[in-house]
Amino acid sequence: MTAGVRGPAVLVAGGSLVGLCTALFLARRGVATLLVERHPGTAVHPRTPGYNARSMELFRAAGVERAVRQAGPWQLDGSGLLVAATLTSEQVRWLEPPAMRGPTDDFSGLTPAEPAVLSQDLLEPVLRRHAEAAGAVLRFGTMLESFHDDGDRVTAVLRDLETGATREATVDYLVAADGADSAIRARLGIGRDGPGVLDHQAGITVRADLSAVRHRFAVGKIDNPEVSAMVRIVGDRLTINVGYRPGDGESIDRFTPDRCVALARVVVGIPSLAVTPLGVSAWQPSAAVARRFSAGRVFLAGDAAHVMPPSGAFGANTGIQDAYNLAWKLALVLDGSAPPRLLDSYHTERRPVAEMTVGQALHRGRAWFGEPYPVSGAMLDDVTVMFGYRYGPGPVTEDPGAPSGEPGTRLPHAWVTRGGQRMSTVDLWAAGAVLLTGPGGAPWRDTVPAGVEVAELGPDDWDRVGDGGTGAMLIRPDGFIAWRSESSPRDTAVRDAVAGMLAGNTDKEIFR
Ligand SMILES: Cc1cc2nc3c(=O)[nH]c(=O)nc-3n(C[C@H](O)[C@H](O)[C@H](O)COP(=O)(O)OP(=O)(O)OC[C@H]3O[C@@H](n4cnc5c(N)ncnc54)[C@H](O)[C@@H]3O)c2cc1C
Secondary structure (H helix, E strand, O other): OEOOOEOOOEEEEOOOHHHHHHHHHHHHOOOOEEEEEOOOOOOOOOOOOEEOHHHHHHHHHOOOHHHHHHOOOOOOOOOOEEEEOOOOOOOEEEEOOOOOOOOOOOOOOOOOOOOEEOOHHHHHHHHHHHHHHOOOEEEEOEEEEEEEEOOOOEEEEEEEOOOOOEEEEEEOEEEEOOOOOOHHHHHHOOOEEEEEEOOOEEEEEEEEOOOOOOOOOOOEEEEEOOEEEEEEEEOOEEEEEEEOOHHHOOOHHHOOHHHHHHHHHHHHOOOOOOEEEEEEEEEOOEEEEEOOOEEOOEEEOHHHOEEOOOOOOOHHHHHHHHHHHHHHHHHHHHOOOOOHHHHHHHHHHHHHHHHHHHHHHHHHHHHHHOOOOOOOOOOOOHHHHHHOEOOOOOOOEOOOOOOOOOOOOEOOOOEEEEOOEEEEHHHOOOOOOEEEEOOOOHHHHOOOOOOOEEEEOOHHHHHHHOOOOOOEEEEOOOOEEEEEEOOOOOOOHHHHHHHHHHOOOOOHHHHO
């Protein structure tokens, strides 16, 4: 083993979607970041096809929204799920999600960022490139073997899987983005709540000439007497997800290459189709939330922290949002601007949101696909799940169409003019915390501590965004309202509010 050197501040274990996002968000805030991923490169399977508009806001804030859009998003013929007997059937129908407000959920009043439909194997190289350009060091083919948190630092043993060589890395914090079966979570002894494994699926990937398939869709449901499957197409690759029952003696080994070829022909509806089987993987739609999202200097993000069935397409998005929430907090603690207790708010903020989101994915599985998933409470609409989650005391969600403007809620999107430039309020917090005021906000400027920008809005803009009066709003680096005041500046008010934000408070009683 080679001796470790004091290097990066944060080690990210796992370099799939959530690990890459964490590395990108940290590096853009100047945090020295090392990421290790045991696979030799980024995802080869298409996996997650959709990034919702809130995730796209975060990509926008991280400066990669355009690059993500340019990476080859799919053009779709319709929204919702394509339902057909085969992929070449003349007769198809579109099954809309059960919780849309309208047939296509127009987000333009809520955000400047449209959702993107893009497979994960095309997204990950974009995240990788931008994380590296921002200064993160990414080591593929490298595994975190063990770690020790001594209370002051975390020391990890990393193994290069090609050479077998190990080395130590000593860091301030470790982020476990090591997926649903997180060994780091297990090693920390963190249990999970929730129903657990819901189903057993075989994910079959084949290559074939799919030019006879005329429909363009994100996810299709193929139902005929021979097969019932959820399918996706990326280029000449077809992914077929079919359920099987291990309890009834079925096993993943029964999906032999010949059976996969036969299934693909039935799904496409061309008995003579030339098909090359590429692989079969077993996966279990599951619903579970880790009891703690952190322990000492270690934080769980993405599937390591929560798993949910794909119904609703929330899994990856929730992980991206974890990564953003954690990254700005780690950056401020590491540069000494915030006390370490800010990091406690990662668990207190993200866990209830994850729990709510898992519950909503279960609701959608039941309402959309007739799955016998356990549900409780009401099914919320998609817009509320995406934009209406809130932090701090009180309900976990609110209707983003009628925002309360309370601390702990997302600053609603509005078009405003700043420095002669038209921009969204979403663009105001991308660089860090910002104090929004109306015209004549100069007196506020004198009360603001270093590290917080002041954005003085014109009268019309301030009427729509703020209260139109002489007050101010403190916006966190993730676009959530930390504090608001409806009265004129007082000497210590903003300083106290910033200190509260940096201590992880989103308690409106404290800040009002
Ligand atoms: C069929 C299907 C469809 C889905 N559709 C959607 C959708 O439409 N929208 C959506 O939002 N979500 C969707 N999801 C969920 C989404 O794919 C996951 O939530 C997301 O990929 C989780 O990302 P992650 O980075 O947290 O974990 P993972 O993708 O599991 O990545 C963990 C990584 O950590 C690495 N690793 C593990 N241990 C170590 C170690 N010790 N050292 C180094 N590396 C390690 C692994 O190799 C792996 O690359 C879908 C999931 C499935 C299965």
